[in-house]
Amino acid sequence: MSTEERTITQVVEASIKRRYAREKRFRLYGLIAILASLSFLAMLITTITYRGLPAFTQTFIKLDVTLDQQTLGVNDQPDIAELRKANYSGTIKNSLLTLFPDVKKRNDKKALYKLVSKGGQYELQRLVIEDPELVGDTISVWLPVGDDVNSYLKGSIDASLPEKKRRFKDNQIEWLKTLESNDQIAQRFNKTFFERGDSREPEMAGIKGALFGSVLTLMVTLILSFPIAVAAAVYLEEFAPKNRWTDLIEVNINNLAAVPSIVFGLLGLAVFINFFHLPRSAPVVGGLVLSLMTLPTIIISSRAALKSVPPSIRDAALGLGASRLQVVFHHVLPLAMPGILTGTIIGMAQALGETAPLLMIGMVAFIVDVPTAVTDPATVLPVQIFQWADLPEKGFVEKTSAAIMVLLGFLVMMNALAVYLRKKFERKW
Amino acid sequence: MNNTVTDTDQIASINIDQDKPHEQTVEEIVASLGDTVGETRVDNPKMSCTGVDVFYADKQAIFGVDLDIGENEVISMIGPSGCGKSTLLRCLNRMNDTIPICKVTGKLTLDGDDIYDKKTDPVLLRARVGMVFQKPNPFPKSIYENVAYGPRLHGLSRNKADLDDIVVTSLKKASIFDEVKDRLDQPGTGLSGGQQQRLCIARTIACSPEVILMDEPCSALDPIATAKIEELIDELRENYSIAIVTHSMQQAARVSQRTAYFHLGKLVEVGKTDDIFTNPRHELTENYITGRFG
Numbered sequence: 206m207s208t209e210e211r212t213i214t215q216v217v218e219a220s221i222k223r224r225y226a227r228e229k230r231f232r233l234y235g236l237i238a239i240l241a242s243l244s245f246l247a248m249l250i251t252t253i254t255y256r257g258l259p260a261f262t263q264t265f266i267k268l269d270v271t272l273d274q275q276t277l278g279v280n281d282q283p284d285i286a287e288l289r290k291a292n293y294s295g296t297i298k299n300s301l302l303t304l305f306p307d308v309k310k311r312n313d314k315k316a317l318y319k320l321v322s323k324g325g326q327y328e329l330q331r332l333v334i335e336d337p338e339l340v341g342d343t344i345s346v347w348l349p350v351g352d353d354v355n356s357y358l359k360g361s362i363d364a365s366l367p368e369k370k371r372r373f374k375d376n377q378i379e380w381l382k383t384l385e386s387n388d389q390i391a392q393r394f395n396k397t398f399f400e401r402g403d404s405r406e407p408e409m410a411g412i413k414g415a416l417f418g419s420v421l422t423l424m425v426t427l428i429l430s431f432p433i434a435v436a437a438a439v440y441l442e443e444f445a446p447k448n449r450w451t452d453l454i455e456v457n458i459n460n461l462a463a464v465p466s467i468v469f470g471l472l473g474l475a476v477f478i479n480f481f482h483l484p485r486s487a488p489v490v491g492g493l494v495l496s497l498m499t500l501p502t503i504i505i506s507s508r509a510a511l512k513s514v515p516p517s518i519r520d521a522a523l524g525l526g527a528s529r530l531q532v533v534f535h536h537v538l539p540l541a542m543p544g545i546l547t548g549t550i551i552g553m554a555q556a557l558g559e560t561a562p563l564l565m566i567g568m569v570a571f572i573v574d575v576p577t578a579v580t581d582p583a584t585v586l587p588v589q590i591f592q593w594a595d596l597p598e599k600g601f602v603e604k605t606s607a608a609i610m611v612l613l614g615f616l617v618m619m620n621a622l623a624v625y626l627r628k629k630f631e632r633k634w
Numbered sequence: 635m636n637n638t639v640t641d642t643d644q645i646a647s648i649n650i651d652q653d654k655p656h657e658q659t660v661e662e663i664v665a666s667l668g669d670t671v672g673e674t675r676v677d678n679p680k681m682s683c684t685g686v687d688v689f690y691a692d693k694q695a696i697f698g699v700d701l702d703i704g705e706n707e708v709i710s711m712i713g714p715s716g717c718g719k720s721t722l723l724r725c726l727n728r729m730n731d732t733i734p735i736c737k738v739t740g741k742l743t744l745d746g747d748d749i750y751d752k753k754t755d756p757v758l759l760r761a762r763v764g765m766v767f768q769k770p771n772p773f774p775k776s777i778y779e780n781v782a783y784g785p786r787l788h789g790l791s792r793n794k795a796d797l798d799d800i801v802v803t804s805l806k807k808a809s810i811f812d813e814v815k816d817r818l819d820q821p822g823t824g825l826s827g828g829q830q831q832r833l834c835i836a837r838t839i840a841c842s843p844e845v846i847l848m849d850e851p852c853s854a855l856d857p858i859a860t861a862k863i864e865e866l867i868d869e870l871r872e873n874y875s876i877a878i879v880t881h882s883m884q885q886a887a888r889v890s891q892r893t894a895y896f897h898l899g900k901l902v903e904v905g906k907t908d909d910i911f912t913n914p915r916h917e918l919t920e921n922y923i924t925g926r927f928g
Contacts, residue, residue, distance in 0.1 A: 446734060517771035521834070523729060525784040525841055526761035535783075536773060 253613075257606030259359045263395035263408065265347040266321060266354075266384060270300045272333065272340050279340065288334050293326035294318075297348070305380060316377055320384075322349040324397070324409035349397065350390075352407045354381060356599040358392075398607065402573045403589065407600025410593070412611050414575045418488055418568070418583030419557060419615065425492020425579055426556050430499045431549055435538075437500075438507035438545075443533050462501035469498045470565030478566060485567040486582040494562045499552035506548020510541035542630040550623035554616055560587040586612040664697045664900045671916045672905035676704035676892075680845055680875040681726060681763075686740035688721055688730070688899075695721050698740070699901045701894060703845065708867060708876045710886035710907070713896035714922065719879045722896075723847050726877065727763035728756040744845070761788050764843035768850040770830035772822035772837070777814050780822040780833055781805060784841035800840055808836035809866055828859025835866065846870065848878040852885065864889050883923055887911050895919045 274280070276299055277291040301317050302308065308317050325348035332346065333339050356362045357373040358381075368375050384390050402414030445451045473494035477483045483490050514537050522532040538545075563569070568584050569592065576583035584592070586608060593605040675682075679702040688696035696718045703709050703726075711719040721730070728749065730736040742749050749759055761784075772780050781801045784790075791797035801818070805811035810832040814825070822833050831851055838846055848867070852860040867876060867889045880886050886893050887907060894904040895918070903916040914920040 515771075517767060517769055518773065519732075520729065520765075520767055521771040521773065521837075522783075523732065524727065524760055524765035524767070525787065525837065526757050526759075527783075527787055528757050531787065540774065 253606050253609050256603055257608075257610045258603075260398060260600075260603040260607035261395050262392050263397060264350045264355050264358050265391050265393055266350050267345060267347050267389040267391070268297065268300045268304075268321070269343055269345050270296050270329065271343040272296055272329075274340060277340065283337065283340065285334060288337060288340075289330065291330070291333070293329040293333075294323070296329065297321055297325050305383075313376060316374055317380060319351045320354055320377065320380060322351050322408045323406050324349050324404075327409075347391065347393075349408050352598055352600045353377070355408055357381070358390075359603075361599045398604070402575050403571060403584070403592075404573060407596075407598045407604055410601070410604055412586070412589065412604075412608055414572060415584050415586045415589035415608070416611065416615075417576050418491075418572075419585040421488035421576060421579050421583060422491040422495065422563075422568075422585055423553060423557060425489055426495040426499055427549070427553060429492060429496040430503055430552065433496075434500050434503035434549075434552075435507055435545060438504045438511060439533055439538065441504075442508050442511040443529065443537065458501050458504055462505060465561075466498055466559055467561040467565065469494050470562030472497070473562060473566045484580050484582070486570045486572065486584070487580050488576060488583050488585075489579040490566045491563050491568050491583075491585065492579065494566060495556040495559060498559065498562065499556050502552035502555065503545070503548050506551065507541070507545045510544025510548065511537060513544065514540045539630070543627045546626045546630065547623055550619055550626075554619055557585075557616060557619070558587055558612070560591055563588055586615065660898055661694070664898055667897065667900050667902060667918070670700060670901045671903040671919075672910075674700040674702060674901070674904055676702045676707070678705045679703065680705045680707075680745065681877075682743050683722070683725075684741040684743075686722070686725065686738065686742060688718070688725060689737045689739075690733070691735040694899065696725075696899045701901060701904060703875050703877050704892070705875055706871055706873070707892060708871050708878060708890040709892045709894060710890035711877065711879045711894045711896060712881070712883060712886050712922070713902075715881075716898075717896040718899035719894075719896045720849050721899075723765075723849055723877060723879050726845070726847055727760045727765055729760075729765065731756055761841050762843055763845045763847060764838035764841055766831070766834050766838055766846065766848045766851045768853055770827055770834050770854065772825070772830050772833050774821060774823050776819045777805075777822045777825070777833060778818040781837050781840045784837060788841060790840075790842065804836040804840035805833075807839050807870070808832045809862065809869075810836060826859070828855045828862060831855060831859070831863060832866065835863070835870075839870075843874065845875045845877070848876065850879050850881060853881060860885070883911070895922060897922075 273296070276295045277293070278295075279287050279291050283291070298314075298318055301320065302314070305317060308314055328346065328348055332344070350358075353362070353373045354377075357364070357378070362371055362373045364371070364373075364378065381390070397409060398411050399413055401409060401411030404410040441451060441454065473490055477490045477493050478485055483493075518536050518540065519532055522536050523529075527535065563585060569588055570582060570584065571592070572582050572584050574581070590605055590608045590612065593601045593608060681703040683699050683701045686696055686699045687694060699722060701722075711723065713719050724730045725738050725742060726749075730738060738750060744759070744762065748754065773783065775783075778801055781804050782797055785797060785800050791800055802811065805814065810829055813829060814820075814833075822830065825833060831854075835846075835851075852863050855863065864885060867878065870876060878886075878889065890907045892904065893907045893910040895902045895910065895914075895916070897918050903910065903914065903919045905915075910919065911923060914923060
């Protein structure tokens with residue numbers, strides 16, 4: 206007996222080394238996996254930040270602009286409509302020509318005008334409409350510079366290249382140097398990026414339109430999908446009889462969660478736009494389509510959350526004479542709320558990043574105005590990123606990364622909200 | 635479930651039918667048990683079961699049980715695991731309604747009214763027949779809210795002072811008030827196991843039920859907490875009828891006036907607790923209480 210026992214011990218001892226080694230190896234794999242994913246994440250964030258950060262600053266040029274009636278083309282007592290149509294770019298051109306009186310040739314003049322962004326005239330327009338008294342005065346204003354100046358100053362245009370091969374020419378560099386030595390050039394925080402909608406000029410393009418579009422679309426999605434999904438989950442989990450029909454519904458909900466999102470876009474186009482004649486490119490349609498996409502996610506996670514509520518709580522409430530509805534609303538739902546909210550936020554985050562279905566319903570249109578209602582034409586952040594990524598101007602490359610940063614920031618905020626709500630509703634039992 | 639059946643199959647084969655150890659079905663064993671021994675009826679029944687059968691889908695869990703629960707009496711139900719005593723208990727306030735495959739036939743009455751009648755509202759029934767569960771299951775709310783939940787549901791209090799009064803009285807009756815009076819706003823889940831169970835009893839009392847069903851209320855508790863609960867059961871008898879399912883024969887002997895012994899879904903023997911434990915009439919009862927199996 207004792208010899209047999211010893212051999213068993215020996216056998217165990219021999220295998221135990223292998224077992225420990227296996228465990229060690231497994232832990233190492235895990236560590237490597239985590240390190241790898243962390244480094245990918247770090248890489249992603251560094252590239253995006255590196256590329257996107259320049260978009261948050263903008264170069265401004267200080268000009269003394271004379272708002273004379275003649276150039277503006279307005280009369281003595283101009284009304285608003287007239288002021289809107291006035292020739293502000295002319296006054297800017299005049300001011301540039303006064304600074305550099307030597308510029309005579311047509312091509313050189315064109316190059317000189319390019320120093321100031323086309324957005325400069327809108328800035329002047331805004332100032333004059335705010336205070337019509339300015340007409341006739343000479344004012345000193347900071348105007349955004351053109352895209353090429355921005356690119357050159359941010360180092361994206363290589364001055365060592367032969368002149369013909371670059372967009373920013375030698376004479377422009379000379380003018381810029383003169384302006385810099387006169388302290389007429391300054392870098393500032395790019396407020397435009399957060400205050401304006403899309404534009405064809407990179408220096409005038411902003412994220413606000415897409416951001417509001419995203420917020421409106423998500424609002425519609427949340428308002429539609431959350432109550433419907435929770436009601437569906439509660440019914441299926443707490444009330445529905447278990448039969449072939451509910452099984453069929455369950456299988457189909459799981460299938461819906463796996464349907465490619467573009468299919469929902471096609472459905473939205475066919476049903477909401479072509480059949481119900483809802484407006485194109487509108488957050489309301491986007492929200493409807495994204496709700497369809499988010500519903501299965503929320504339903505599945507809500508059901509899981511409801512299932513995880515201990516049955517003893519249901520028994521307790523039923524035993525006290527609560528009706529089934531009261532059991533659900535007084536006890537089960539509050540206990541399942543953290544899980545339901547997590548599922549909802551995951552669904553919302555998915556919806557926030559979704560592009561394909563929105564392309565189908567026309568949210569890919571070029572829209573300058575910031576949407577204020579769910580029926581206004583709008584675009585959303587991921588679609589805006591998609592559009593900007595397609596444009597050749599250097600300024601849009603950094604805008605693309607900056608927009609990604611805004612989108613990620615939005616996502617982080619949503620997740621933070623989810624964590625906060627979880628903690629708030631979480632109860633121990 | 636299956637395990638239990640094979641267990642009892644073997645037991646039955648030893649005790650009843652030595653020749654065919656593996657061929658007997660549950661139905662055959664039940665049939666061989668014969669009629670219930672002892673007095674199933676009492677003079678002043680609060681609840682009464684007549685010919686109750688319970689099925690889970692095709693499987694029969696309770697076979698023709700006749701049993702009365704008297705006024706101001708504690709009746710204990712004992713028997714090996716899977717013998718149907720909890721199932722019968724859950725039939726008494728229709729908690730089995732929540733299990734879709736469960737079907738109850740026969741007659742169950744409360745004060746003479748059929749509780750499975752279509753006109754009987756299960757919600758109202760459960761307010762009259764309270765239940766305390768095996769595992770203490772306070773709501774994850776404050777102690778006060780736990781007790782106040784039932785009265786609020788049924789609108790038993792007219793105002794806040796009334797409700798406070800009900801909560802305090804119920805906690806006092808469940809002899810837990812002194813331990814929690816300073817922390818009524820603390821979560822009920824923060825109490826110890828025994829305190830939680832007494833809180834659950836207080837919660838049940840607060841609805842002013844007429845009958846209290848207890849499903850192994852002490853199985854998760856230590857001896858000290860158990861002793862407190864047993865003391866409590868004895869006090870509660872003055873105002874309520876109590877049916878208690880227990881695995882502890884000592885507990886059954888200590889707290890109950892009558893005892894019912896179940897085997898494989900059949901009520902084998904019922905009678906005065908003293909008689910059952912000192913002078914069991916059925917062979918299976920004797921085997922069980924003397925610890926030969928179970």
